[in-house]
Structures are given as C-alpha cells and as structure tokens.
Amino acid sequence: MAIDQYPTPMLDQLEEGPWPSFISGIKRLRDQHPEQRINEVTNSLLGQLEHSYETRKGYWKGGTVSVYGYGGGIIPRFSEVGKAFPESKEFHTLRVQPPAGNHYSTGMLRQLADSWEKWGSGLVTFHGQTGNIMFIGTNTANTQHFFDEINDYGWDLGGAGPCVRTAMSCVGAARCEMSCTNEQKAHRLLVNNFTDDVHRPALPYKFKFKVSGCPNDCQNAIERADFAVIGTWRDDMKVNQDEWKAYVGRKGRQHTIDNIISRCPTNALSLKDDDSLEVNNKDCVRCMHCLNVVPKALHPGDDRGVTILIGGKRTLKIGDLMGTVVVPFKKLDTEEDWESLVELAEEIIDFWAENALEHERCGEMIERIGLVNFLEGVGVEVDPNMVNHPRECSYIRMDGWDDEAVKWFDRQAEAS
Amino acid sequence: MAKEMREPIETGCPDPFQYMHPVMRRNFGLWAYHEHPRPGVLLHVAKNGDKVWTIRVGTQRILDVFTLRTLCDIGDTYGEGYVHFTIRSNIEYMVTDEAKVDPLIKAIEDAGFIVGGTQNSVTMISHTQGWLHCDIPGTDASGVVKSMMDELIDEFKQANMPNRVHITTSCCQINCGGQGDIAINVQHTKPPKINHDLVANVCERPSVVARCPVAAIRPAMVNGKPSLEVDEKKCICCGACFPPCPPMQINDAEHTKLAIWVGGNHSNARGKPTFQKLVAAGIPNNPPRWPEATAIVKRILKAYKEGARDWERINEWIERIGWPRFFEEVELPFTKYHIDNWRGARKSLNSSAYIRF
Ligand code: HEM
Ligand code: SF4
Ligand code: SF4
Ligand code: SF4
Ligand code: SF4
Numbered sequence: 001m002a003i004d005q006y007p008t009p010m011l012d013q014l015e016e017g018p019w020p021s022f023i024s025g026i027k028r029l030r031d032q033h034p035e036q037r038i039n040e041v042t043n044s045l046l047g048q049l050e051h052s053y054e055t056r057k058g059y060w061k062g063g064t065v066s067v068y069g070y071g072g073g074i075i076p077r078f079s080e081v082g083k084a085f086p087e088s089k090e091f092h093t094l095r096v097q098p099p100a101g102n103h104y105s106t107g108m109l110r111q112l113a114d115s116w117e118k119w120g121s122g123l124v125t126f127h128g129q130t131g132n133i134m135f136i137g138t139n140t141a142n143t144q145h146f147f148d149e150i151n152d153y154g155w156d157l158g159g160a161g162p163c164v165r166t167a168m169s170c171v172g173a174a175r176c177e178m179s180c181t182n183e184q185k186a187h188r189l190l191v192n193n194f195t196d197d198v199h200r201p202a203l204p205y206k207f208k209f210k211v212s213g214c215p216n217d218c219q220n221a222i223e224r225a226d227f228a229v230i231g232t233w234r235d236d237m238k239v240n241q242d243e244w245k246a247y248v249g250r251k252g253r254q255h256t257i258d259n260i261i262s263r264c265p266t267n268a269l270s271l272k273d274d275d276s277l278e279v280n281n282k283d284c285v286r287c288m289h290c291l292n293v294v295p296k297a298l299h300p301g302d303d304r305g306v307t308i309l310i311g312g313k314r315t316l317k318i319g320d321l322m323g324t325v326v327v328p329f330k331k332l333d334t335e336e337d338w339e340s341l342v343e344l345a346e347e348i349i350d351f352w353a354e355n356a357l358e359h360e361r362c363g364e365m366i367e368r369i370g371l372v373n374f375l376e377g378v379g380v381e382v383d384p385n386m387v388n389h390p391r392e393c394s395y396i397r398m399d400g401w402d403d404e405a406v407k408w409f410d411r412q413a414e415a416s
Numbered sequence: 417m418a419k420e421m422r423e424p425i426e427t428g429c430p431d432p433f434q435y436m437h438p439v440m441r442r443n444f445g446l447w448a449y450h451e452h453p454r455p456g457v458l459l460h461v462a463k464n465g466d467k468v469w470t471i472r473v474g475t476q477r478i479l480d481v482f483t484l485r486t487l488c489d490i491g492d493t494y495g496e497g498y499v500h501f502t503i504r505s506n507i508e509y510m511v512t513d514e515a516k517v518d519p520l521i522k523a524i525e526d527a528g529f530i531v532g533g534t535q536n537s538v539t540m541i542s543h544t545q546g547w548l549h550c551d552i553p554g555t556d557a558s559g560v561v562k563s564m565m566d567e568l569i570d571e572f573k574q575a576n577m578p579n580r581v582h583i584t585t586s587c588c589q590i591n592c593g594g595q596g597d598i599a600i601n602v603q604h605t606k607p608p609k610i611n612h613d614l615v616a617n618v619c620e621r622p623s624v625v626a627r628c629p630v631a632a633i634r635p636a637m638v639n640g641k642p643s644l645e646v647d648e649k650k651c652i653c654c655g656a657c658f659p660p661c662p663p664m665q666i667n668d669a670e671h672t673k674l675a676i677w678v679g680g681n682h683s684n685a686r687g688k689p690t691f692q693k694l695v696a697a698g699i700p701n702n703p704p705r706w707p708e709a710t711a712i713v714k715r716i717l718k719a720y721k722e723g724a725r726d727w728e729r730i731n732e733w734i735e736r737i738g739w740p741r742f743f744e745e746v747e748l749p750f751t752k753y754h755i756d757n758w759r760g761a762r763k764s765l766n767s768s769a770y771i772r773f
Contacts, residue, residue: 014559020528022558023481032482045548052547052556053703056669060551061662067689093549099432100499106488108435109499113481113488121528122481129544129592136478136549148422157428167429171500174440175460175510176430177447177466184432185539192428199426215684219503222689223595223682259726263686289685293727296449301506315591316656317629319758320691350424358626 005030006047006085007194010054029122041121041137044087048079053397063347065092065140066391067147070199073157074143090139091121094146095132095158097166100184101174102127112150117192119146130208132158161201162359164349167191168221172213177295178288179213180231180304180314181332186211190227193342204356204365207349214300215288220328221312221323226362227345228309228323235303236281244299247403248275260290305331306341310348310374311363321363324371326378328385351377381411437498437510439468455575456531457517469517470500470508474530474540474565474572477505478548478558481487486527486596494520504540504582506533538571538581538717542594546587553587554602554672555701560585563705564600564713571717578724578733581717584680589654595680597730598716599692600709602701606671607632607651607665615643627656630634674699674709678716679731690731696748712748719745738772 014023028043031305052058065076075093082089098104112133116124121137128134138146147157158166167190170176172183190209197203203204210221213231221228248256253271261269269290277297291298308330309323331337348362355377356365366374375382385389433441443462451459458470476483487507491499494516495509502508509520521531531537541564544550546557564583571577585600586593593599615621621644625633632650636643646657655666676699680692692752695716699709716730723731723745734742743750756764 013704014562017563018569019474019530019562019565020476020483021562022476022478023562025476025478025483028482029480049547049556053559056555056672056701056703057667058547058550058553060549062551062659067424069424075549077551088537091549097429099430099435099500101432103432103436103440104499104501105435106491106495106497106499109484109488113484117481123479124479124481124484126479126505126507129542129594142489144421147424151425151427154427154430154773156425156429168503169769170503173445173447175447175470175500177449177460179445179447181446188429188431195426195428198428217682217684217689221593222684223680223691263727265686287684287686288725292685296451313593315589316654317627321597322689322691358623 001042003030003036005043006050008046008050011046011050026123033071033117033122035117038122040087041091042088042123044085044089045076045091045121045137047085048081048088051081051084056245060091064190065143067144067157070157072159072161072163072201073199075160076140078386088121088137091137092140092143094120094135094136094143095128095130095166096135096150096158096323097157097158098127098131098133100167100169100187101171103174110151112155115146115149119143119149130158131166131210156195157199159198159201159206162203162205163199163201163207164194164197164203165206166198167209167211168219168225169211170213170218172211177211178291179301180233180300181211181213181229183211183213183231185338186229186306187404189338189342190229190345193345197349198215203349205359205361207352207362211344215286216292217306222309223312223320223322223325224314225312226310228312229341230307230309231300231304232286232307233301233304233331236328237284237291237301238299239277239279240297240299241276244277244294245275247294247297253392261295263289265289305329308344311361311366313361313363317359317361318364318367321361321367324366325364325386326375326380327382328383344380347378381407425498432740435498437468437496437500439466439512440498440510442466447516451534452535452575453517455537455573456521456534458534467509467512467514469514471495471511471517471520471531472502472533473507473524474533475505475507476558476562477540477543479648487529490520490523501535502540504533504542506540530569532573532575535575536577536580537573537575538568538577538583539586540572541565541583542596543585544587544592546728549702550587551662554604554655554667555587555674555706556703557585557587557593559704560600560674560706563707564710565572567710567714567715577717579729581720581730582680583713589652590656595682595692597678597681597692598713599677599680600713601675601677603673603675603697604653604655604666604668604671605673606668607646607653608655608657608666609650609668610644610646611665612641612643614663615661616641618663619644624657624661624664626659629654629656633657672701672759673697674701674706676709676712676716679734681729683729683730686727686732694754695743695746697753710745715746715748740772 063076119142125134169183169187173179210225232360312323543557584593584596636645675697677692
C-alpha cells in the first residue's frame with residue numbers, strides 16, 4: 001500500500017558517492033518491505049532525520065523502558081517531534097550482547113534478522129562502540145516481544161546505565177598468531193559472572209571489561225575499559241632465525257635497521273653481522289612492534305599470561321584516563337588462575353561500589369583517593385611496574401618506611 | 417489481558433564456538449603466522465598447515481535487514497557461511513580455499529560493498545549514533561562518515577599509508593567514538609539554554625548538579641519555582657547535563673561546531689598508548705555532506721602520507737617533525753585554544769630548550 005512519503009532532499013544527497021549508503025538502506029525498508037508497519041516507521045524516521053538535517057538539531061529524548069525482570073539494556077528514545085512524525089515517536093534501541101569475539105554464522109544472522117523485522121524497524125548495527133549488537137528502533141510493547149523471542153534462542157541484553165556493561169574481546173586465538181591468552185574465555189568468565197550487575201543497574205556508574213590478546217590491544221582496552229585484560233608473555237620471544245634472515249635478505253639491512261632495529265623503544269634488538277637477530281629479552285617491554293613487522297619470524301614466548309590495567313575511560317568527567325597497571329603479570333592456566341581473575345574483578349567492583357561517588361568511574365575514584373589506597377582496598381601489593389617513575393613530590397610523611405621495606409624484602413624472598 | 421510475563425533467561429554473553437568458522441575453531445590458539453596477499457585480504461596459516469583467507473568488507477554500518485540478508489547470501493554462496501565483525505564494524509568472510517577469494521570479492525563488489533580496510537589503509541571510521549538515535553548529538557555521525565568515506569574510499573581499498581589509520585567520529589564532546597589517529601568530534605560552543613518551567617517536573621536536580629564536570633550548575637529558584645542555573649563562565653559546554661535534564665537544551669543549530677583531533681593511538685607498538693590532541697575547531701556543522709571537515713581530514717592524510725616514514729602512526733610522525741611543522745604542513749592556525757589550561761596542564765608545556773625552526 002502506498003504511503004505518503006516525507007520528502008528528503010538533503011538525505012537524498014547521502015545516496016550519492018561510492019560508499020554504501022545507510023539512507024538507501026532505510027529507504028529500502030520504507031519502499032520495499034512487505035510489512036506496512038515497517039514502511040511507516042522508517043518513513044517517519046526519515047522524516048525526522050531530514051528535519052534534523054534542515055534544522056541542525058537532534059530531537060530524541062530518553063525515558064525509561066525495560067523488559068520484564070531487568071532494569072537496563074535498552075536505550076529508550078521518544079521523539080520530541082512525534083506529532084509531525086508519529087510512526088516513529090517511540091524508537092527504542094535494544095543492546096544485545098554479541099558472542100565473545102564477534103563470530104557469527106550466517107544462519108544465526110538470518111534468524112536475528114527475522115525476529116527483528118517481526119518486532120522492530122529492521123535497522124541493526126554490528127556493533128556499537130560499547131560492543132553491543134544494536135537493534136535500532138522499536139516501540140515499548142514490541143521491545144518485550146522481541147526480547148522474549150531472541151532470549152528463547154540464546155541471546156541476552158547487554159548493559160545500559162550504571163552497571164557492568166557488555167564486554168569486548170579481540171578475534172585473538174581464533175585467528176591471530178599473536179594471541180597470548182584465551183580471550184573469549186576471559187571475556188565470558190568476567191562478564192557472565194556479573195550478569196546480575198549487567199541487568200540491574202545499581203553501581204555508581206558504568207563498568208567495562210575489554211580483553212585484547214596481546215599488547216597491540218586491538219580492542220582499545222587500555223583507553224576504554226575500566227578493567228583491561230592484555231595478553232603478554234614473560235620468557236624469551238621466539239625467533240625463527242631462518243625466517244628472520246629470509247626477511248633481511250628480501251628487504252635489505254638498511255630497511256631492517258631503519259624499520260625494526262632502531263624502532264625498538266628499549267633498544268633491545270641487534271642485527272648481527274651474519275644477519276641473525278639478537279634479542280635482549282630483559283630489555284624487551286613486549287611492545288609488539290618487531291613481531292608485527294615480521295610475523296613469520298617472531299612470536300610471543302611460551303610463558304604466557306595477562307597484564308591487567310584498571311581505570312581507563314573516555315572524557316566525562318575529569319577527562320580521558322588510561323588504565324593503570326594493577327597486575328603486571330598473571331598466569332591464566334589452571335582453573336584456580338581463572339577463578340582468581342574473577343575474584344579480583346569482584347574485589348575491585350565491590351570496593352568501587354562502596355567508595356565511589358555517584359557517577360564516578362573507577363579510574364576517577366582512583367584519581368581521587370590515590371592508587372595506594374585503591375591497592376590496599378582491593379588487597380594488591382605495590383609493584384614498580386605500576387608507575388612510569390617513582391614520586392617526584394617531596395611533600396609526604398614516611399613514618400612507615402621501615403615496615404614497608406621489610407614487606408618488600410619478605411615478598412621478594414617468598415617469590416624466589 | 418496482557419500475556420503472562422516470563423522470567424528472562426540470563427545467559428549473558430554467548431559462547432562464540434557455536435558460530436565460529438570450523439577451521440578457526442579447530443586451530444584455536446594454534447596459528448603460526450599471517451600474510452597480506454592483497455589489500456582487503458589476510459591469509460592466516462595454522463601450525464598444522466591449515467589456511468584461512470579473510471576478506472574484509474566495508475559497509476554502511478547501520479544495516480537494514482535487506483542489506484544484512486544480502487551479506488548473508490554472499491557468505492552462503494561465495495563464502496563458507498561464517499563471518500566475523502571487526503571493532504570498526506567491518507564484516508569479514510573466511511574461506512579455506514584460495515580459489516574462492518576472487519569470486520567472493522567480485523560478488524561483494526557487485527553488490528556495492530567495499531573490500532579493503534586491512535593493514536596500512538584508512539579503515540572504516542568508527543562512529544556513534546548522532547541524529548539517528550542519540551539524545552545529545554550535535555550532528556549526525558553516520559552522515560559525516562558516509563560523506564567522508566566516499567572521499568577516502570581509495571585509501572580504504574589501497575593500504576598504502578605509512579601505517580594504519582584509525583578515524584573516529586563522535587557527535588558530542590563526551591566522545592563515545594573513542595580515540596583516533598584522526599577524530600572528528602562535535603563541540604558545543606554555547607552553554608545550555610534552560611527552560612525553567614520544565615525543570616522542576618522533569619529533572620532530579622542533585623543528580624544534574626553532580627553530572628557537571630566543572631561544577632557550573634547550581635540549584636536556584638527561578639520565577640518562584642525550583643530550577644537550576646549555570647555559571648556560564650565556567651561551563652565548558654559538554655552537554656552532560658542534558659540527558660538527565662532535557663530542559664537544559666544544549667543542541668543549537670548555530671553554535672554546534674566540528675573539531676578535529678589527532679594522534680590517539682591505542683597500540684603499545686613502539687610507544688605507550690597516546691591520547692588525541694586538538695588541531696582544528698570551529699568547523700561548520702554543514703549537512704548533508706560536511707565538506708569543510710572532510711577537506712581538513714584529507715589535508716592531514718596527505719601530509720601524513722607524504723611526510724611519515726614506514727610504520728609511523730600519525731602521533732609518531734608528528735612527534736618526529738614537531739607540532740610547529742605539523743601546523744605548517746596542514747595549513748591550520750595555532751591558537752590559544754590549543755594550549756591546555758587545566759591544573760595538570762604543565763605536563764604538556766615545553767620545559768626544555770627544544771625549539772623547532
Ligand atoms: C543518556 C545519555 C547517553 C546515551 C544515550 C549514550 C549512548 C551511547 C551509545 C548509543 C553508545 C554507543 C555508541 C555507538 O557505538 O553507536 C555509547 C557509547 C559510549 N558512551 Fe554514551 N551515551 C550517553 C551518555 C554518555 C556519557 C555521559 C558518557 C560519559 C562518559 C558516555 C560515554 C560513552 C563512552 C565512553 C562510550 C564508548 C564506550 C566504549 O568505547 O566502549 N556516554 N553511548
Ligand atoms: S590484540 Fe593482539 S591477539 Fe588480539 S587480535 Fe590484536 S594482534 Fe591479535
Ligand atoms: S617487542 Fe618491542 S620492545 Fe620487544 S624487542 Fe620487539 S620492538 Fe623491542
Ligand atoms: S558522542 Fe555524545 S552524542 Fe554521540 S553517542 Fe556519545 S553521548 Fe551521544
Ligand atoms: S554543559 Fe557541561 S559544563 Fe555546561 S553546565 Fe552542562 S554539564 Fe556543566
């Protein structure tokens with residue numbers, strides 16, 4: 001049935017050019033979808049969006065919508081110009097947790113598409129920056145129907161609001177030779193341990209887990225996660241000298257020196273006269289550069305584990321913060337190792353939940369109370385890997401120095 | 417009667433093995449090395465000799481179910497029925513037979529999608545919601561990205577930058593889009609306009625006050641009603657007060673501008689991760705194609721491509737040539753707004769005799 005289409009002269013210009021156009025996609029739903037509800041919703045959406053383009057303003061506001069039993073996971077959207085564009089006046093997004101590492105079969109994608117066109121607008125994003133599949137655009141009643149349907153075949157909502165958020169992990173061990181840990185296991189163990197905190201927002205603010213299998217940090221965990229897990233190793237890097245020499249032979253010594261040897265941030269590499277590579281593993285900080293350049297010859301060592309950094313986040317409220325190293329190295333081999341990873345996360349979230357101000361991210365709390373108080377709160381000992389350099393400011397009382405020194409030597413003795 | 421509500425099944429994050437390509441499942445943790453046979457294609461070789469070719473594809477990110485099914489059809493007919501999505505919303509097809517690579521690429525391109533985004537390319541711009549769905553956006557991230565990718569498409573396809581380039585956009589200063597080698601972010605430049613008649617009904621005042629990063633909001637009585645007021649000298653126009661209090665209108669057709677930041681690099685390779693730095697602001701928010709923003713991005717990319725050495729990311733290139741030369745090369749003004757001015761800002765000031773001429 002023909003519907004009255006809102007004119008979209010500005011949006012039409014976004015159909016020009018070679019890159020695929022999201023506007024053409026929305027128009028296909030408006031013009032070709034067999035279901036009139038979808039034609040009308042997307043027509044209305046295009047009308048509002050054109051209005052935004054004309055007036056250079058957004059017209060959505062939030063509200064409260066959730067599915068039965070949960071408190072979050074949905075981004076409610078109500079239109080401020082719903083009178084003019086009534087069919088999309090309720091246009092909520094469901095945040096759905098993707099499988100760890102973002103793997104899909106086409107069969108499953110089709111099943112999700114079927115459910116979404118039954119109950120929603122037919123628009124979906126793989127994935128939002130927080131990591132969720134974002135099913136964009138449904139009304140309050142259909143939110144519940146859609147959730148029930150996909151929940152029956154294995155999908156669950158992610159977080160929105162002050163809660164543990166959907167986690168992210170890199171493709172890692174599934175297809176990457178640099179992987180130093182089992183990313184999907186770390187991802188699922190961590191976030192699924194906090195399912196209740198994902199679905200019922202009751203924390204001071206959001207808390208994000210992200211897992212990258214090596215210091216390349218493809219998931220941007222250090223900058224964006226409250227709890228970043230980064231795979232690494234502590235024994236010697238593996239060097240296949242034959243592959244290395246083949247590379248030098250192909251590219252030449254000057255290229256090798258300019259692009260690899262002299263780019264090592266800690267001068268840990270040396271090109272020998274016979275074209276072999278010498279690595280001073282004591283100096284290597286596992287930055288990944290040389291491994292990235294010659295992935296056929298250089299690989300992480302065998303004694304693998306993870307580094308954990310706490311408190312990364314984007315701008316609001318005190319500006320961007322990088323995560324801070326809190327656990328320089330942790331083995332993740334035995335079931336006990338994995339359990340203790342989860343326990344550490346519990347310890348940190350509990351401490352933060354008790355001590356943070358409202359709307360204060362974990363990293364902001366650490367800034368306010370100081371790293372040492374945080375470490376004492378969660379029961380982690382200090383380590384020189386936690387700092388770029390020791391303190392510079394001399395304004396400090398050090399009455400407890402002798403006791404602390406004894407602790408350090410005791411710990412050293414215990415470790416050896 | 418409403419139908420009976422059932423308790424949700426709280427399964428959380430699904431197990432990926434059920435959806436993972438069998439050759440990846442089989443070789444989980446057992447990969448030996450990878451190669452880059454051509455832009456947009458990766459070859460991973462497992463220790464047992466198994467091989468998988470990955471074809472990376474740029475899409476419009478906001479997918480309609482027709483497009484999603486087209487992508488699935490391609491995956492079933494020319495691929496092997498399994499896909500993976502990257503953090504920047506590219507879709508990847510995996511095949512275990514080299515002979516399938518070319519037909520797959522042809523099918524993808526015939527359907528209007530773009531193969532590329534690997535290695536030293538300008539890969540897909542990661543972006544946020546914008547006018548299509550967020551509640552405080554100053555612009556439409558999807559529109560900016562579509563316009564920009566139209567012009568950067570060759571860089572997506574070719575992979576001949578000095579190193580990879582990650583671009584992000586965010587539709588407000590809160591910057592959900594994340595750090596980028598180049599980040600195009602909206603900057604509100606005027607404090608929120610308050611509709612005092614509505615505040616008392618809609619806003620939980622203490623939580624709005626708590627939201628402000630610079631303590632610019634105070635409770636106040638206006639026209640005999642409880643409301644809020646903003647110290648406009650302090651306000652940095654971040655818009656964070658709008659979500660909990662929509663009567664604090666931050667969106668503004670005139671005073672919403674785009675700003676460009678560079679040098680955010682999340683990898684640890686060669687140097688510790690870095691945050692992005694401001695280079696350009698006051699760029700008109702000019703739908704539907706935002707040509708001014710794209711022109712600056714292209715200038716930065718051109719200077720980087722010509723000036724950087726192999727493996728230098730944008731932040732490393734600038735560190736080497738210095739900021740004075742950077743501003744010269746990209747023909748952008750350096751203003752007082754480029755100088756950080758908060759408590760910790762001295763760390764960003766030059767306290768050496770290192771001067772660039
Ligand atoms: C009610 C207001 C807000 C809404 C509706 C909202 C919505 C969103 C959405 C939809 C995304 C995913 C974006 C995408 O990928 O398309 C996102 C991500 C994000 N949001 Fe917000 N946002 C809000 C407020 C904030 C605030 C106040 C902050 C301040 C810290 C914030 C920080 C972030 C960050 C850092 C991300 C990216 C997360 C990541 O990189 O993992 N958001 N938000
Ligand atoms: S973070 Fe490391 S292990 Fe993970 S995909 Fe990237 S390079 Fe591979
Ligand atoms: S990984 Fe980085 S620090 Fe280690 S040797 Fe290679 S370039 Fe140097
Ligand atoms: S950047 Fe701002 S406007 Fe855009 S999604 Fe995030 S909070 Fe919304
Ligand atoms: S816009 Fe930001 S700085 Fe200004 S009053 Fe609102 S929260 Fe405070």
